[in-house]
Amino acid sequence: MSLVDEPLTTYESACSGVTADTQAAIRDVLNRIGDKWSLLVIATLGERTLRFGEVQAHVPGISQRMLTLTLRQLERDGLVRREVFAEVPPRVEYALTPRGATLITPASALAEWAIGHYPGILASRAEYDARG
């Protein structure tokens, strides 16, 4: 699987033809889950259904505004389901949709990579900065 659109040579072009649609899909999805909060919210809801305030409590540092915006985007993309209960005080529950749940696996793979390679990355940065 190639993530890039343009082939390296005309020969390889015949083998790795990836359309512009593919590029758009990757970039679009990466823009969504690559933001500051989406992945953390998805991971939190991956454990179980939660109310708005509970999500906020388990994603340290997120503001009310950003949580609202993030949840709305995820709902719009069909990754999160929002259920409103007509009660007083109001109760709103958020859960991962089946599609949202399928994101957990590749996201966790990336997270594990990040955790595993982070010490080395920090070391590389220190060395790079030390050289000027």
Add this chain to the structure above:
Amino acid sequence: MSLVDEPLTTYESACSGVTADTQAAIRDVLNRIGDKWSLLVIATLGERTLRFGEVQAHVPGISQRMLTLTLRQLERDGLVRREVFAEVPPRVEYALTPRGATLITPASALAEWAIGHYPGILASRAEYDARG
């Protein structure tokens, strides 16, 4: 593997203790490869070593400035190796480091997810927007 720091209950706390370091690692890495160009550059270099101009040719739309910045960041994190040849005209080659190569697998997994689920996501968006 949990991506979140805060446990859902005190009981689960004992099981899923994830430190703040873990959060930092995930967010730091995601900030780097979640930007507009890094992943595309990595994918491009994943096929073979390339000169600066070649990378730019195979990542459609990237400006000279952004390619330079992106490559510098990746080099700083030890994901890309930069080799300068003392020639006229100057030649600079970029290649993935072993660490950078290990990123291909989880990144491709995420890319495949994006490609596979993108039609459904677009459909969800259309439906969401149609409802107002």
Add this chain to the structure above:
DNA sequence: CGGGATCCTACTCGATACTG
């Protein structure tokens, strides 16, 4: 050819205050 230096725009995100 492979950058560096500047300027500028757009957008993300946070803080705060208010509401049904």
Add this chain to the structure above:
DNA sequence: CAGTATCGAGTAGGATCCCG
């Protein structure tokens, strides 16, 4: 409780020009 509205700072990214 679960939002919405508004404002403002910071920053990612694009355009352009210049240099060894």
